[in-house]
Each structure stands twice: as C-alpha cells, then as structure tokens.
Amino acid sequence: MKKISFLVFMCTMLFLSACSNSSSPSTNSSGAGAQAAVEPKDLVVALGAEPTILDPQDSSDALSNNATELVFDKLVTLDKDGKIVPQLAKEWTISPDGKKITFKLREGVKFQDDTPFNAEAVKITFDRVLNKDNKLNRYSFYSEFIDKVNVDSELQVSFDLKFPFGPALTCLAQAAGAIHSPKSLQEKGKGVGKAPVGAGPFILKEWTPGTKLVFEANPNYWGGKPKVKSITFKPVPENSARSIMLETGEADVISPVVPTDVDRLKGNDKLSVLISSSSRNLEFVMNTTKAPFNDVKVRQALNYAIDKETIVKKLLSGYGKVSEAAFTESVWGYSSVGAYPYDPEKAKKLLAEAGIAAGTKIQLWTPEGRYLMDRQIAEFVQGNLQAVGLAVDFKKYEWGTYKNITTNPKKDNYDIIMDSWGASTGDADWALRPLFTTTGSSNLSGFSNAEVDTLLDKGMKTTNPDDRKKTYSDALKVIKDQAPYIFVLDNKQLTGVRKNVEGVYTWTNERLILREAVKK
Incomplete structure (x- = not known):
C-alpha cells in the first residue's frame, strides 16, 4: 500500500509539473504572467478645456483642481458621499469654544521629492496663502477665519480660528487645502503652478x-x-x-x-x-462699475430679457433647471427667491426708463468648451438681448485666454461675461461671499452693496444653523433685486x-x- 501511495503521489506531481510546463504564460510557475495580467494601464481623460495653474492656493477653476487632486493630499478630504474623512491627518479635535482645531498627522509620509511630511510643512503651506503680500487667489478663502497655524510637535499641528466657523473642516478638505513640499516652494516660488510637488498618488x-x-x-x-x-x-x-x-x-x-x-x-x-447633481450654476456677470450696467433697472431688464426655460429644455435637453437663487439647492443654506420670468416687453420698458436707446452697443464674451454648451447658450442670450433692442458684439475665447481677460471688472473693462460658480465647500458662505461682497476675491461684477456686505459677514460669524439660513435667505433676496448677474441655470x-x-x-x-x- 505504501508503494501504491508513493506511485500515486509521484504520478500526481508529474502531472502537475507537466501542466505547469505546458501552461499559458498567465499561469506559469514564475508568476510573471500573472503579474502582467494585472499590469496597471494608462487612463485617458478628455476635458472641455485644460487646467490653467496647478498651484492649489492660486487656482479658482475646477479643471485645475481636478488635476491638483491627483498630485496633492490634504489634512482631510471628502469621500464619495461628500463626508469629511482623514487624509494626511489621522484624527482631529475641536476645542469646546470652537476656535482651535488640532490635527495629529500620519507618520512616515513623504512628498514626491522625498521631503518628509510633517507639521512644519503644513504651517509653511498655510502661512504662504495667509500672507496677503503673496496675492494668492485663495487668500480670502482662509484668511477670513484662520488666525494662526501652530507647530505643536513634529506630527501635530493646530489652527487658531478668529471665530467659531462651521465650515472650517470643509474648507480644509477643498483643493486649496493641499499641502506643498516645502522644498518645492522654496526652490520654485511662483513656478510651483507649472511643476507642483505634493504627497499625492x-x-x-x-x-x-x-x-x-x-x-x-x-x-x-x-x-x-x-x-x-x-x-x-x-x-x-x-x-x-x-x-x-x-x-x-x-x-x-x-x-x-x-x-x-x-x-x-x-x-x-x-x-x-x-x-x-452639482453645486455649480451658470450665469452672465454684468460689469456694475460702468454704464449702463451701473443702473439697477438695466440689470433687471436684462434678467427679464433672457428665456431661461428654453435654454434648459432645448439647449440642455432638460439636464439642468432654471436658477431660483444665486446658488443651487445642493448647497447648504439654499432658499428659493424665484427666477426673473421671461418678459421681453418688461425688459424694453425698463431699458426705456433707464434712458437706453435702441441700438445701444454692448459686448458679450464667452469661453468655448469650458462649460456645458457654453458657446451655444451665449449665442442664444445674444439673440435675446438683441430682441429687446441692444446691439450685441459677441466674442468667444479659448479657456486659458478667457481666464486671463476676465479677472477684474475695472482692469479688463468687459461688459457682460459668462461665468459659472460652484460652491466648493457646499456651504452658502462660499457660494456668496467671494462673489458679492465688496472685497470678494471673485467679485467679477464689481458689485458693492452695504446691506449684502453686512448680511454675509453675519452669516459667516453666526453659529446657529437656523439663524444662518435666515441671514442667507435675506441676502439672496437683496442680490436678486440688485441683479448684478443674469442667473440662468443650475447645472447637472x-x-x-x-x-x-x-x-x-x-x-x-x-x-x-x-x-x-x-x-x-
């Protein structure tokens, strides 16, 4: 029996050996073929336009942020459901008074240039954006609520806040919260936007x-x-x-x-x-620093002149909805204040009351390829404005060029420009404050209204959710009445x-x- 068992064992081994030697490369004994079967592949992504700058603290467009999300990591980030989760920080605590957030950092993390990640790297990154002299795009995003960043130890960093700020963690989870390699910042200066170094994948x-x-x-x-x-x-x-x-x-x-x-x-x-769903809406910004857009009757008239329902139903095949506020319903603090109805006759009446003669020339600028059906929507709006008696000079631009010539209403001297804003924090504060406060970092209309300034400052510094919602509802009503934008649609x-x-x-x-x- 022992001999028979031995013979069976040997036959089995010879059979398995033969199978191994004659098998396909994917199952050979070396394992090389099995590894090749799961070899990572190249992924190609076609976008409507390209990023403009890969410095997370100096960019404001989603395309750039899509790229920086690959290169950089942050203290915290969002999961698939939009909930805050750890990234470079393992955990965090918030002080009882809500004015200090302390992060414990991961050990053994290195940047892509082999520089160690630590609390000092976090402080250097945030001190850079909090320095007004650096004139980085996201300065006000953080300077409004962050007072100081402290290195508590090699792997602990804390943020002193100017006041309890509900969306603070959400702000740190956005692209602008990405942590740079200190070595890269020192060596490249402003050049980091073209050659970024983070701790990302x-x-x-x-x-x-x-x-x-x-x-x-x-x-x-x-x-x-x-x-x-x-x-x-x-x-x-x-x-x-x-x-x-x-x-x-x-x-x-x-x-x-x-x-x-x-x-x-x-x-x-x-x-x-x-x-x-999207927190992004699409609108046309009017330059309120120059005539005739410094007249609220003209701005209201142009809101009545646009057939938003047709834009959504025909040009977007229903993939969107007419805007009923200055930000979308997916953003916390939303309340509908109603859209301006399509009423070209009322638009003509208001223009006449404002002393705008038929044939008055204005300019309308748009990017092409950046936003969903951007050029087509802009052409439709051009037709609506011409139908109420205005002579509209239409111009379209490649995205990079467009961004460079639509940064400041006084400097760039545009009339009406297409824009789209997505509240990256998902909170009403960042949906409104950059756009509609007098000193807002993205105030492309040059709009200035003391009541709006007061309301948005109050909303930022109020902690009670119900009080905040009431404040933002009041602000949305004033913004609709003052009409610095033509609010068109909420995106999908x-x-x-x-x-x-x-x-x-x-x-x-x-x-x-x-x-x-x-x-x-």
Missing part, C-alpha cells in the same frame, strides 16, 4: 499646453500605489469630438458630455453616463465613462475624482 510628468497633461503613478505613495499606470488629460473643446473619443476608446473618460449625445452614449453597452454633471473603467466619481462641486480609477 500621482506625479506630474509632462504638460504640453493645449495638448495634454500626463500624470504618472507615484510608486511610493503612502496610501498604496495607484491602480492605473498614468492619467492623461486632453483638452477637447468640441463637444462631439469628446463623445466620439469615448465611443472609439481613444478616451476612457470624458467631461462634460453634451446633452444631445447622452441617449446615444447610454445606448452603447460599452459606455456609461454618470448624471449627478454629465460624465462619460467606458465600462472597463471603475472607481471614477464626482463631487457636487464639479470635481472629477480619478484617484481610485481602475482600468480593466
């Missing part, structure tokens, strides 16, 4: 303006090596071209999807279209993804999150 490898940005997986990422080899952003302003790239496989992800292509793409069994996010790609999702603030992407 991807490293910027190449940026060919107008063509592509390539991000390579960071092999030493503290959270584990990414599941794709690289991510390439390609700017593709033409809507139909992005859809074709998705269909042919030239792109794995596209954003945005043009509404007229949604049904066709959804009918392709190799593709998915992600439709999600439409993202196309090939079905062999998983782990792609969006936040309501228009962030396209690709860090967890897997391509099969």
Whole structure:
C-alpha cells in the first residue's frame, strides 16, 4: 500500500509539473504572467478645456483642481458621499469654544521629492496663502477665519480660528487645502503652478499646453500605489469630438458630455453616463462699475430679457433647471427667491426708463468648451438681448485666454461675461461671499452693496444653523433685486465613462475624482 501511495503521489506531481510546463504564460510557475495580467494601464481623460495653474492656493477653476487632486493630499478630504474623512491627518479635535482645531498627522509620509511630511510643512503651506503680500487667489478663502497655524510637535499641528466657523473642516478638505513640499516652494516660488510637488498618488510628468497633461503613478505613495499606470488629460473643446473619443476608446473618460449625445452614449453597452447633481450654476456677470450696467433697472431688464426655460429644455435637453437663487439647492443654506420670468416687453420698458436707446452697443464674451454648451447658450442670450433692442458684439475665447481677460471688472473693462460658480465647500458662505461682497476675491461684477456686505459677514460669524439660513435667505433676496448677474441655470454633471473603467466619481462641486480609477 505504501508503494501504491508513493506511485500515486509521484504520478500526481508529474502531472502537475507537466501542466505547469505546458501552461499559458498567465499561469506559469514564475508568476510573471500573472503579474502582467494585472499590469496597471494608462487612463485617458478628455476635458472641455485644460487646467490653467496647478498651484492649489492660486487656482479658482475646477479643471485645475481636478488635476491638483491627483498630485496633492490634504489634512482631510471628502469621500464619495461628500463626508469629511482623514487624509494626511489621522484624527482631529475641536476645542469646546470652537476656535482651535488640532490635527495629529500620519507618520512616515513623504512628498514626491522625498521631503518628509510633517507639521512644519503644513504651517509653511498655510502661512504662504495667509500672507496677503503673496496675492494668492485663495487668500480670502482662509484668511477670513484662520488666525494662526501652530507647530505643536513634529506630527501635530493646530489652527487658531478668529471665530467659531462651521465650515472650517470643509474648507480644509477643498483643493486649496493641499499641502506643498516645502522644498518645492522654496526652490520654485511662483513656478510651483507649472511643476507642483505634493504627497499625492500621482506625479506630474509632462504638460504640453493645449495638448495634454500626463500624470504618472507615484510608486511610493503612502496610501498604496495607484491602480492605473498614468492619467492623461486632453483638452477637447468640441463637444462631439469628446463623445466620439469615448465611443472609439481613444478616451476612457470624458467631461462634460453634451446633452444631445447622452441617449446615444447610454445606448452603447460599452459606455456609461454618470448624471449627478452639482453645486455649480451658470450665469452672465454684468460689469456694475460702468454704464449702463451701473443702473439697477438695466440689470433687471436684462434678467427679464433672457428665456431661461428654453435654454434648459432645448439647449440642455432638460439636464439642468432654471436658477431660483444665486446658488443651487445642493448647497447648504439654499432658499428659493424665484427666477426673473421671461418678459421681453418688461425688459424694453425698463431699458426705456433707464434712458437706453435702441441700438445701444454692448459686448458679450464667452469661453468655448469650458462649460456645458457654453458657446451655444451665449449665442442664444445674444439673440435675446438683441430682441429687446441692444446691439450685441459677441466674442468667444479659448479657456486659458478667457481666464486671463476676465479677472477684474475695472482692469479688463468687459461688459457682460459668462461665468459659472460652484460652491466648493457646499456651504452658502462660499457660494456668496467671494462673489458679492465688496472685497470678494471673485467679485467679477464689481458689485458693492452695504446691506449684502453686512448680511454675509453675519452669516459667516453666526453659529446657529437656523439663524444662518435666515441671514442667507435675506441676502439672496437683496442680490436678486440688485441683479448684478443674469442667473440662468443650475447645472447637472454629465460624465462619460467606458465600462472597463471603475472607481471614477464626482463631487457636487464639479470635481472629477480619478484617484481610485481602475482600468480593466
């Protein structure tokens, strides 16, 4: 019996050996083929435009922030459901009076240039943006509520706040809360926007303006090596071209999807279209620092002149809704104050009362490819304004150029410009304060109203939620009446993804999150 058992054992081993030697590479004994079967792949993302700057504290556009979310990590971030979760911080505590937040940091984390991550790196990053002389875009985002950043120990940092601020953690979870390598900041100065170094899962490898940005997986990422080899952003302003790239496989992800292509793409069994809510609205900003837009009757007239329902139903195929306030209902503190109805006759009457003669010339500027159907919407608005007697000079621009010429109403001297604002914090404070306070960092209309200034300051410093909501409701009513913008629509996010790609999702603030992407 022992001999028989031995012979059976030997035959079995010979059989397994033969199978091993004759097997396909994917199952050979070396394991190399098995490793090749799961080799990370390259992911290609076609976007309507390209990022403008990759310095998180000096950018204000979502496309740039989509990129910096790959390169950088923050103390805290958001999960798929928009809830605050740890990232570079392991945990945190808030003092009983709400004026100090203390973070305990992860050990052993390094930046992409091998510089150690510690409390000093956090302080250097925030001291930089809190220094008014640096004139960084996100200065007011943090300076309004952060008083001081303290290095408590190598792996503990604390923030002293000027007052208890409810959305403080949410603000730190936004792209602007990204932590730079101190070495990179020292060596590159303002040049960090073109060659960023963070502690995130991807490293910027190449940026060919107008063509592509390539991000390579960071092999030493503290959270584990990414599941794709690289991510390439390609700017593709033409809507139909992005859809074709998705269909042919030239792109794995596209954003945005043009509404007229949604049904066709959804009918392709190799593709998915992600439709999600958004904190972003689309509007036309009027330069209130110059005539005739310094007259509230003119601004109200232009709000009556626009057929917003048709824009939503026809141009966006229903993927959106007419704005009923200065920010969307997905933002905390929302209350409807009602839209200006389409009433061209009332628009003409108000223009006449303001002394605006028929044929008065104005300019209307728009980007092309940045926002969903941006050029088409702007052309429609041009037609509405001409129908009430204005002569409208229409101009369209590539996104990078457009951003550079629409930064300041007095300096750039524009008349009406298309804009879109997404409250990245999901809170009414950041939905309104940058745009409508006299000193707001993104006050593109030059709007100044003492009552609005007072209300928004009160809303920021009030801790009771019901009181805050009442304050923001009052502010929304004043803003509607003063009409510095033509509020058109609240967006939906439409993202196309090939079905062999998983782990792609969006936040309501228009962030396209690709860090967890897997391509099969």
